[in-house]
Amino acid sequence: MEQISVIGGGTMGNGIAQVFGANGFNVKLVETSKELAEKAVATIDKNLSRMVKKEKIGETEKNDALKRIETATDIADGVKYADLVIEAIPENFDLKKKVFATVDEYAPDDVILASNTSSISITKLAECTTRPERFIGMHFFNPVPVMTLVEVINGLKTDESVTTQILDLSEKLGKSAVPANDSPGFVSNRVLMPMINEAIFCVYEGVAKPENIDSIMKLGMAHPMGPLRLADFIGLDVCLDILKVLYDGFKDPKYRPCPLLIQMVDAGKLGDKTGEGFFSY
Ligand code: NAI
Numbered sequence: 001m002e003q004i005s006v007i008g009g010g011t012m013g014n015g016i017a018q019v020f021g022a023n024g025f026n027v028k029l030v031e032t033s034k035e036l037a038e039k040a041v042a043t044i045d046k047n048l049s050r051m052v053k054k055e056k057i058g059e060t061e062k063n064d065a066l067k068r069i070e071t072a073t074d075i076a077d078g079v080k081y082a083d084l085v086i087e088a089i090p091e092n093f094d095l096k097k098k099v100f101a102t103v104d105e106y107a108p109d110d111v112i113l114a115s116n117t118s119s120i121s122i123t124k125l126a127e128c129t130t131r132p133e134r135f136i137g138m139h140f141f142n143p144v145p146v147m148t149l150v151e152v153i154n155g156l157k158t159d160e161s162v163t164t165q166i167l168d169l170s171e172k173l174g175k176s177a178v179p180a181n182d183s184p185g186f187v188s189n190r191v192l193m194p195m196i197n198e199a200i201f202c203v204y205e206g207v208a209k210p211e212n213i214d215s216i217m218k219l220g221m222a223h224p225m226g227p228l229r230l231a232d233f234i235g236l237d238v239c240l241d242i243l244k245v246l247y248d249g250f251k252d253p254k255y256r257p258c259p260l261l262i263q264m265v266d267a268g269k270l271g272d273k274t275g276e277g278f279f280s281y
Pocket of ligand 1: 007009012030089090118119234
């Protein structure tokens, strides 16, 4: 596998492109405009420069990685030689469906199609293409160059050989790839989000202050970040959306989003990105 197309150069997409570029792969990064493509490359440049400063890589490695990353603003052009296409556009099924229909039309026959979705069904996305057996979830974590996990999600029809190739490839990126089967929230968010939601219920019911809830989980459970600090970092709107996916997917009241979470999202307190959530930034 040599040629990787990454669709979307936002938070996740530019990190994914960086990691592939830094590990010797040729990358086509597809964005909606030249400006956004340039912005994504500038972010990658800045992040690689930081790694040079920390002496994690040399100046030559940085420049080689950047040389391997080309951009495109047209999906047809961006995927025509791809061995693997990874989609990292916003978490919206209709948007992803449209993009995968175009990718499906122009990508080579033997391409593997992957989505970095954090909560949309891989089986459902796979059916937006004519080759669901070559479709898989590659769930990277933020920040991609730092976090070592790739949760590899098999759709109902994903071919076993595709899973094997993606697990091997992820290891070549220096990541630890862990397989799971398609199910609402996969493993990561199915386990994480109820914990975050429960921490929010503790605030809502006045059980303890946010800083004390986080201290208890950090000191007692050896979590590097408390659940409320993590919720702010992920974005409270994103947490709410994922809880809704779990609630809708299982129809189990244990996934009901805490009313306080809904209120905070309604009030625009979304965490780090708005400067206020459970904590101020
Ligand atoms: P983002 O909003 O930062 O970036 C999305 C990018 O896609 C934007 O730059 C946008 O211009 C571009 N885009 C939109 N439509 C496009 C199109 N038709 N063609 C090419 N580019 C297009 O979003 P983010 O946070 O990077 O999320 C992307 C995906 O990754 C979502 O599915 C999200 O659920 C998932 N994810 C996000 C994580 C996070 O912590 N942010 C963690 C794990 C997964």
